[in-house]
Amino acid sequence: MKIGIIGTGSIGAELTRKLSAAGHAVQVANTRGPQSTAQLAAEAGATPVTLDEVGAGVDVLVTSIPFARMPDIKPIVDRLPSSVPVADTSNYYRHRDGRIEEIDNGTAEGMWVEQQLDRPVVRAWNSVVQSTLQTKARPKGAPDRIAVPVAGGGWLAKRLVMGLVDDTGFDPVDAGDVEDTWRIQMAAPAYCTDLNAEQLEKALGLADRDAVLARREAVLSIIESWDHGESFFDDLVALNRAAAGLSRLLGR
Known part of the structure; x- marks a missing residue:
């Protein structure tokens, strides 16, 4: 499969490596141009391209870019055939993105992204921390394989993206339509809690929209007070599990 990736931060770069290793032809771009992606591309076996070329x-x-910059890539997305799915890995973080009133008032992140791009979008890989994506991929059937929820888009688009999630070493779990993407955003039980497929399906069902919005403020306040030390991502998974009250689900 031929895959374009916009963004070479921790998630975009790791997806470039993993999807290339799975045998896909990956072309990768960022706002700084092909020279800045040449080393990653050479390491992964991908092709560095410009933003104008990445969708060809x-x-x-x-798309793996800061959430608030989604409107900037609309011209790129507009050039894609309608049959080409867009898979978005981003998350709304107010300390980085500034306040987005619609989301603060309850609009699901996937809905907001679709509104900016005027196109159906599949949300995937947004609910794993970067250390999980980098180090916890496992072969299909492994007993300790972590699951990744996938939501939004049409059925065919979602099925395609779920196959790519599998290729990156994680069990894909159908998390619903674009209206359900609030179930996989910050402070939801399925968000960055490193669950297996059975646990993740239960966590999706445990989500309560009002509780997710209320907990998000508390979780954000805690995270914003932290230093990003060596244990940051392990601590983040533990915080998300505790905030969502997953001890019973996890048997603890």
Whole structure:
């Protein structure tokens, strides 16, 4: 499959490596140009391209950029055939993105992204921390394989993206339509809690929209007070599990 990836931060770079290793033809771009992606591309076996080129001839486009910058890539997305899925990995963080009133008032993040791009979008890989994506991929059938929820888009688009999640070493779990993407955003039980497929399906069902919005403020306040030390991502998973009250689900 031919895949375009926009963004070379921790998630975009790791997806470039993993999807290339799975045998896909990956072309990768960022705002700084192909010279800045040359080393990553060489390491992964991908092709560095410009933003104008990244969507050319692809079967799927993966966006891995700061959430508030989604409107900036609309011209790129507009050039894609309607049959090409867009898979988005981003999350809304107010300390980085500034306040987005619609989301603060309850609009699901996937809905907001679709509104900016004027196109159906599949949300995937947004609910794993970067250390999980980098180090916890496992072969299909492994007993300790972590699951990744996938939501939004049409059925065919979601099925395609779920296959790519599998290729990156995680069990894909259908998390619903775009209206359900609030179930996989910050402070939801399925968000960055490193669950297996059975646990994740239960966690999706445990989500309560009002509770997610209320907990998000508390979780954000805690995270914003932290230093990003060596244990940051392990601590983040533990915080998310505790905030969502998953001790019974996890048997603890």
